[in-house]
Amino acid sequence: MKSPRGEARRRELLDKVADELGTNGLVDFSLRRAARAAGTTHKVLLYHFDGAEDLLTQAVLQLRQRRITRALAAASEGPGDRSLADRVRSMWPTLIGEESWVLDQAIGLAMYDAPRYADLARTASRQYMPTLLSLCPESWSEQRRQEVAELILATLRGFLIEWRTSGDAAGIEAGLAALTRALEREEQAN
Template sequence: MVRTPDLRRRRELLEAVVDECAANGVGGRSLRELADAVGTSHRMLLHHFGSRDELLLAVVDEVERRQMTMLTEVMADGAGFAAMWKHLRRPELRALERLFFECYARGAQGESPFMTMLPAAVDRWLSLTQSAGEPAAARLGLAVMRGLLLDLAGTNDDAGVDAAARHFIELIGARENSSR
């Protein structure tokens, strides 16, 4: 698909804003502050996104799209929790995870536009990860993964968080072995 220059520029700006927000958070930053940080004008952001809220909504959608793409790739390999954990805990993803959790928390508080990501941020992941007939197990796995990622994003305690992940993986394995 050939993109028009305007769509291409919008995509470039969105990627730059996502990277900026991943590195420095969203917070209460104005449209002018975001524009300055990515080397453009607030008018250009308004032209491409309409408003600060629409820009932030595009950021939230892009972060979720990136995470879903990663999960889809890992799931295509028939991966279980251990492989997903290995993939998602990579240090180069930490900034995006921090941004995801910032947006998620703001959505949970009812803040627009972030609340539009809920409950889809849970439902889409569950639809990809649910074991046949075990929605509770899929939700538990998602909750543990997100909890560990939040812990990792907040503490950078790779060893401690990885040890907890290994323990959960052992629990899953013991459960699977006992049900055979």
């Protein structure tokens, strides 16, 4: 177990590397590039992380957590009695905002080289689900909340792929409208 000082240093390094990834993306990521961004040496990074893949994974997780925090803040703005549909819709600008292209690259990397990077995709679901579950009405059963959260996650992922690959804003807007209607019907089906 690392000391509190060592853990604070690790977090500081990770923040700097995540910032650099958010700006420059995953292409040509290396320990040396990460070390330059963090203002240290690659040996120091190896002391704190289990190699380039571990550092890359941790930095992607950090970027994704930042996105989730911003999305939850957007979903929580306004009156507390907002519908699930309104909350989900309010998250969309955050999902396509800062650093989204890097997170899309990470999912692409996981699909391209699953043996090495599949965890980048698996952890995405584990990171997003608690937030999506927290948006569902507490009166719903756990199973219903899980099903609806999975629907939201899969649908938004599809919209993100469509946004990144085709840029079809009208098609995505139509899809968001359909998702909104489906969620409104689900909420009314108490």
